[in-house]
Structure formats: C-alpha cells, structure tokens
Amino acid sequence: MAQPEHTRRWESGALAHAVTDPFGQGPLPWLRGRDHYFDDTGHVVPWYVDTPPEQTSPERGRPRGRPGRRTRPAGPPDPRPSTGLRTADDVHRQIKGFASTAAVAPGEAIDFRITVDPPQQFSVDIYRIGHYAGDGAAQITTSPRLSGIVQPAPLTADRAVSCHHWWMSWRLQVPSYWNPGAYVAVLTTADGYRSHIPFTVRDDRPADLLLLLPDITWQAYNLYPEDGRTGASLYHAWDEQGRLLGERDAATTVSFDRPYAGAGLPLHVGHAYDFIRWAERYGYDLAYADATDLHAGRVDPARYRGLVFPGHDEYWSAAMRRTVEGARAQGTSLVFLSANTMYWQIELSGSPAGTPDRLLTCRKRRGPGRSALWREIDRPEQHLIGIQYAGRVPEPHPLIVRNAGHWMWEATGAHDGDELPGMVAGEADRYFPRTPLPEHQERVLLAHSPYRDGGGGRRHQETSLYRAPSGALVFASGTFAWSPALDRPGHVDARVQRATANLLDRICKRD
DSSP states (O other): OOOOHHHHHHTTTHHHHOOOOGGGGSSOOTTOSOOEEEOTTSOEEEOSOSSOOOOOOGGGSOOOOOOOOOSSOOOSOOSSOGGGOEEOOTTTOSEEEEESOSEEOTTOEEEEEEEESSOOEEEEEEEEESOGGGTSEEEEEEOOOEEOOOOOOOEEETTEEEOTTSOOOEEEEOOTTSOOEEEEEEEEETTSEEEEEEEEEOOOSOEEEEEEEOHHHHHHTOOOOOSSSSOBOSSOEEOTTSOEEOGGGSOSEEESSSOOSTTTOOTTHHHHHHHHHHHHHTTOOEEEEEHHHHHHTOOOGGGEEEEEEOSOOOEEEHHHHHHHHHHHHTTOEEEEOSSSTTOEEEEEEOOTTOOTTOEEEOOTTOSSSOOSBGGGGTOOTHHHHSSEEEEEEEEEEEEEBOOTTSGGGTTTTOOTTOEEEEEEEEEEEEOOTTSOOOOOSEEEEEEEEEEEOTTSOEEEEEEEEEEOTTSOEEEEOOBTTTTHHHHOTTTOOHHHHHHHHHHHHHHHHTO
8 A cells, every 4th residue: 555645755754853843842841852763674663761760869960060161041931932833844945954064163153054945034043052950951142034045956966965055044153252062053934944953062172071972973864855755864765656765775975964854953862962961960071072073183082081972873983983992092981871882984075065074974784895894894892892782672671780889880779680760772782702802900791681672582781881901991881771861851860870970970080
C-alpha cells in the first residue's frame, strides 16, 4: 500500500528530531523533551524513559564550585504568543538558515545565510544556553528587522547538498565582552514561522574544563532538506518515489553549508545542552570549542585540566584523535559522557567557495580502500576510551552499579548491584576482552548492565574509568542517558549528578 506523500516526506523529519518550538511550553525550556534516533532499519525509535526514574533532590549534587559566569539574567517570557508561532519545515522553507562557521571567537563576525518564503521581514534573537535560574537560556541580543528573500535551491552533487551559494542575510559582530558558550540564533518571520541556527562562541583562555561540542557528528546526521526528494545524510537519502533509503544509498559527503533539518537544531544537541545547564549551575570553569576546532588545531589541550565530550560524538578525524591522545599523554583528563564515541574516521575538506573544513566525508564500508571504522584499521577506540561501542539498546534498561566503594560513587548512596532506572539507553559501550586496553596505572568498571538487543540477544553495557601513566583520568559513561540524567526533567538522577561531580572535582584539582 502506497504511503501518503506527507508521511513519506516526514517519516524522518519531526519524528527524527523530536523538536517542536522550544518556546511552546513556556519561556525557554531548551530541548528538555524527548530525543529519537534511527536504528539500522531506518525506523525511528525512542531512547528515552516513558516512566520517569525515581529521583532524589538534585540539590544533593555538587554543593561546591566557583560562581558561574553569567551574561545578563533571563528576561521575561517571550511576549509573542506561543500559539502564533509555527516551526518552519524543509518542504516550504518558510525560514531556514545556517552560519558561515560553527564557532567564532569574541571580537569576530559570524555571517548568517537565510532563506524566507514568501519574502518578508524577519528577526534574529540570539540566546546563550546555560542554567539561568532554571530558564535554560538567556536572550543576549536581537537583530534589527531584516528583509528576507527566497534563496536559490540547494545544489546537489552525488547526493551531497550545499547552500554555499546563498547570499549573506545578516552579519553578527560578536562583542569582545560576550561570554563564550553554546548559542542559538532563533529566526522568526513576520507571519510567525520560526527556525534555529546553533553556533558556538569559543575561547582559548586557560580553564579547568574545555567543552567540545560535536558539530561534526551533528552534520553526519543532518538530512536537510527533509523534502522527500533532495536531502541526504551519511545515513539516509530519498529515492524517486520519496521513500527514505538506508545507509547503503546515503551520501558519502555532506556539507556544513546548509541548515539543519526540521526545526534547525541538530539531532542529539540536547545532550550537550543538558550538561551545560548542569555544569554552569554548579559553577564549573568552562571554556568552549567545537569538534571542528579540535580538528583544525585551534585547541591547545595544555590550557585545560580536562576535555569534556558531552554528547554523541561518533565521527572523528585523524587530527582529532592525534590531539586528544597527545592531551592524555601530557596529563589532560578526558570525559566521554555518551556512547559510540570515535567510531568512524572522517576527512574534512574545503567547500566549493574555498572555505576550509566545510565538507565532511566518510565512505564507511563502500568503495575502494580501507574501512573507515577505527577498529578495523587496527586503531580500536577502546585503546583511547577504555571501552567501545557494542550496539543499540532498543528499550531502556537499568544501569547496574559495580565497585560502589570507588571514590566516583562516593556520597551517591549507591551500592553494588543497585539499579539506576533507564540509564542504559540509545546505544551502549562495553569492554572488549580481545581488544588492547590503553596503558594505565589503575582501571575500574563502575557499571556492568545486562540488556536485550533488537534480536532479543543478551548483551551488556559497561561504564569505565582508568588513569593513564601521565596521571590523566579517562572516563566513559558507555550510554546515551548520562548527560540527560544531569539536568533533563524526568531523567534527572541525583546519583549520576553526584558521581559526575566527584569526577570533575578530582580533575579540576588534579587529584
């Protein structure tokens, strides 16, 4: 039976991103809802927990720390009625846009290229993600009223989609006094359609922790435009009948020069925002950068006591891995808060306009040459992370505490065998006995959690921590659910909050 046109076009759209207007539930509840992801068959499946886990008060988390750096406090709720605002889509392109670069330093400019259909005035509100007394973000500035135009159709070549030929719509000169952080440009048309553009204001000052936002992995999953015809990611593409095809027929190259699909926010972006809200709430000294900055050599790990990878970070270049391995060797700790990190090896190249690092290529298992899997070129991810990707978790399972006497579980109230509900979700890592371990002075598995895979087979997840010969600590959660447990309502677990604080406190004190 043929599917209706609307279903074919949107079977990956709103469902895949599970993001409606973040303002629809109140002033600024940024991405505190449910995430979805694709399984191997191309079906959309949830990773979240339907029944919220039993919680204790998050106030029992880390009570210490430096005061968080703030811009200005969150203002009053958006005066425009949420019922009058609608999310733009990739079929009609009411308003869609992207930034000329994923990250910019204070004092530099960032260009936004935006299409508006039908042509009309629009505005751009800039928000910074943070705790902000629970609001989740604070409005920093607003553009003047801008005149929107219909930009040319995206260019395609061998399934790669690019909008590098769009005209610049607005240039934001980032003031030198702006706080580094994760920002979102909220685009709103005069007739009430809305879309988003995430970007980062980075800094290279010394700090306790450097947060690395996984913009490369975000683009690997970006299916823009989700129009049933043109869009392609490293996972999916469309055929002539508007059916969504799988990985074998997907793109091998995708461009940073295009909007994000759906509401304009990347898949899994909420994981990073969950960590940011929690960490800034408790005053951790954070610097910010993107994975692209790590690749391009703009990150000096010696400036930081720890590098934090807050969300799904699957696609790594050789330069990224080389820099992170060097950081570990020099004593900089590594914190991997999600699963399936550093699974595929990728290359970045310049755009047709000559801008470096705007095309992402990963041939996976297709075509001539060696596999793009790190573990199949004798460089398994376990040799850096301590564990590695084991598979998807179709339904959430509890995380089972192991080695509860270890200092990371201190003051959590956890005991060996305790179950943390729903904490093994989405994807899982584990220790592979036949794969080399990194050199270490000490090593401990902090969880060992059975679950059932998609075929009903028994598997297990593990959470790992080891100390490198340099003294660097390397932590890997081994699950998608760790960051949401820090600050996402319905998912918060005070034991995970406390354990994460124990880890970061040791890193920041170089203990």
